[in-house]
Amino acid sequence: MGHGDGRGRIVSSADADDTGTSILHVDMDAFYAAVEVLDDPSLRGLPLIIGSPDGRSVVSSASYEARRYGVRAAMPVSQARRLCPSARIVPPHFHRYHEVSRQVMAIFESFTPLVEPLSVDEAFLDVRGVRRLWGSPARIAQLVRERVQDEVGITCSVGVAATKHVAKMASTISKPDGMLVIPASDTQAFLDPRPVRTMWGVGPKAAEALEGRGIRTIRDIRTSSREMLDRAVGPALSARLAELARGEDPRTVETERVEKSIGHEETFDTDVTDRTFLRAELLRLADRVAARLRRAEWETATVAIKIRFDDFRTLSRSQTLPEPTAVGQRIGEAAQALFDQIDRRDPVRLVGVRAEKLRPAGGGGFGLWDDDEDWRRVEGAVDDAVARFGTATISRARHIGRGEGRGAAQHPKAHGLD
Structure with a gap:
């Protein structure tokens, strides 16, 4: 799996088997930092911390160069500067991030009308109905990556899978600037060895509760009794995790999102x-x-x-x-x-x-x-x-x-x- 700083990334070849897939999860790479580099190319290759330099703010994002020093989002900027003294502190420009986000989303919508934005820098795409126009899901993923790079000037990573949950996990593992395709028949083999913390929706507290009972991988979730899972994270979440651990995720791409x-x-x-x-x-x-x-x-x-x-x-x-x-x-x-x-x-x-x-x-x-x-x-x-x-x-x-x-x-x- 990836480590948030690009180490350990796994990617697929251009001719990867995408049998049974229909969902893409596209995620911009270090989006805020990438936009800052786009606007000021002299920042390219430098460790960047996006945040206010006053010392009391928190890190909004960081370039991969800074992440390798241990810099993370929501960390106090003062702590990030101690971890990476050579980092450049760049104040966030949210209006610019939203502007670039609109460009990226327009590219997604040029491939399929079924686009579900999750935030300014990531979205799900359902491509099952546009294969005759653009080709297989893996081919569409490649085209998306190429157009974002060529037309916007930043990179993205794409997960291709049969479900939203697996597609999102795959895009994370392929970062930065990668693509990972999980054919439907390989879903369980992909999930089983992954740590519970890599599951979409498992936060630090839930992960600690599971790990405290020896449940460390998705395979452990799949093979644990419901009673044990209920005691660890409660009945509602345990039922959801058990379903996801089996590769089951009935959620569809929703084009009209209600603000939560x-x-x-x-x-x-x-x-x-x-x-x-x-x-x-x-x-x-x-x-x-x-x-x-x-x-x-x-x-x-x-x-x-x-x-x-x-x-x-x-x-x-x-x-x-x-x-x-x-x-x-x-x-x-x-x-x-x-x-x-x-x-x-x-x-x-x-x-x-x-x-x-x-x-x-x-x-x-x-x-x-x-x-x-x-x-x-x-x-x-x-x-x-x-x-x-x-x-x-x-x-x-x-x-x-x-x-x-x-x-x-x-x-x-x-x-x-x-």
């Missing part, structure tokens, strides 16, 4: 111990989340918060609401209640609020009494003012004079190393 969550988070210039201020910031972030929900005509059924302390330990808490809502006051109150349940009083460097389990607005209607009617009217007036005059025209009185979070560094999306 909306959130905002904020990193302070200096660590904060004032809990009154932190509660106010949670309410401010909740207002921003709610405004986005209303613009998209969504409501949230679950509110989650993230609190990162000065030692970088991060706590997350979530709460299911009695009724779905897009009212900032209601989301803020839930966020504050979750914060109040945290006993730790150490200085805080980051707070975040996220709306999860989204659903179309108004799906449940209103009851006989609408407790949020007044707040709904107030926030609707705020939305109108913002639409007419811009975001800086109106705010809660308690936020006036604080700016956007007292020198906060905004992170619109958290990424793993690509």
Whole structure:
């Protein structure tokens, strides 16, 4: 398997057997770093860290040259600089990444209408219906790689398989700038020796729980009893992992993706111990989340918060609401209640609020009494003012004079190393 820095990559030959395959997973290689090199060729071949150089930010991404020193996404930039003192620190340019992403996605859609973007730098393609136009899945994968390189100027890696899960695993193993084809008949042989941590959807905590019971490979998952898996990761996840370990994945490529969550988070210039201020910031972030929900005509059924302390330990808490809502006051109150349940009083460097389990607005209607009617009217007036005059025209009185979070560094999306 690959190691995130290109070591141990496995690739297929151009004439690889792709019998029974129909799904491609295409993943850009070190996308943020690649775009920076595209715009400034003098950076090519250098260890790059994408992040703010102020020392309090975290790594958004890194070039493969930097990864070989142990630099990883979400690592404090200060730590990354200690690991790789020769690295160049490049501030992120998110608008540019989205611009290049649109170019890449347009190439995908020129091959097949069945494209499911997972993020700005990766997507699934279902190519079963376009073989007469373009050739076999492996051939299409080659053409995709060539066109991304020729037309955009960056590289990508492609996994070709019978299922989404195996295709995603294959693209990861082939990085960077590679292609790995897993014919349907080889699916089990491909999966069995892989570590449980390579499975799509297995996070560090689930991996530790499995490994603590001697379940270290996908073969171990496949041959373990359901009772043992249930005890390790719970019934829902254990059922899913058992299915994937057998090579079974009924998920299809979905061209219309529903946004699963909306959130905002904020990193302070200096660590904060004032809990009154932190509660106010949670309410401010909740207002921003709610405004986005209303613009998209969504409501949230679950509110989650993230609190990162000065030692970088991060706590997350979530709460299911009695009724779905897009009212900032209601989301803020839930966020504050979750914060109040945290006993730790150490200085805080980051707070975040996220709306999860989204659903179309108004799906449940209103009851006989609408407790949020007044707040709904107030926030609707705020939305109108913002639409007419811009975001800086109106705010809660308690936020006036604080700016956007007292020198906060905004992170619109958290990424793993690509």
